Amino acid sequence: MKYSQQIGVIAAILVIAICFLPWIEVPSLHLTLNGINGKVNDALTFGSQWKAHSFFCIIMIILFLTPQLWAKRTNIFFAVLHLGWAIKNYIIFSMCRQGECPEIKPALYILVLLALIIQVMALLPKLEIKESE
Secondary structure, three states: OOOOHHHHOOOOOHHHOOOOEEEEEEOOOOOEEOOOOOOOOOOOEEEOOHHHHHHHHHHHHHHHOOOHHHHHHHHHHHHHHHHHHHHHHHHHOOEEOEEOOEEHHHHHHHOOOOHHHHHHHHHOOOOOOOOOO
C-alpha cells in the first residue's frame, strides 16, 4: 500500500491524543476517566494508560519511518502488543462493577479502532524491491 507508513504514523499520533479524551463516565460517582486519569478511589485505580500507549506509539512511529526490513518486522510485533493493550483497556474500562455499568464514550471505541488501523498498516509495509542483476 502506497501510504501505509504515513497512515500508521498519523494513527499512532492520534492514539496519543485520544488518551486525553474521556473514555468512560460513571454517572453515580460523577466521574469521568480517560487515559491520563484512571483513578476512581484508593481501592480502584486503572493507572495512567497514556504511558504505555505513548511508549508503543513512539517506537512504532520510529519503526514506520525506518526503511529497513528488520524495522518493518519489529513494527508488526509492537503493533500486536499495542493492539492487545488497547483491547485490554477496552475490556477493563467498560466492565460492569457491582451492578453498575459505565457509560462508554466514543474515544474508547476510537482507541481500539486506531490500534487496529496501526496493526493493518504495520502488516502492509512499503518496501523497495531491488532487482538482482
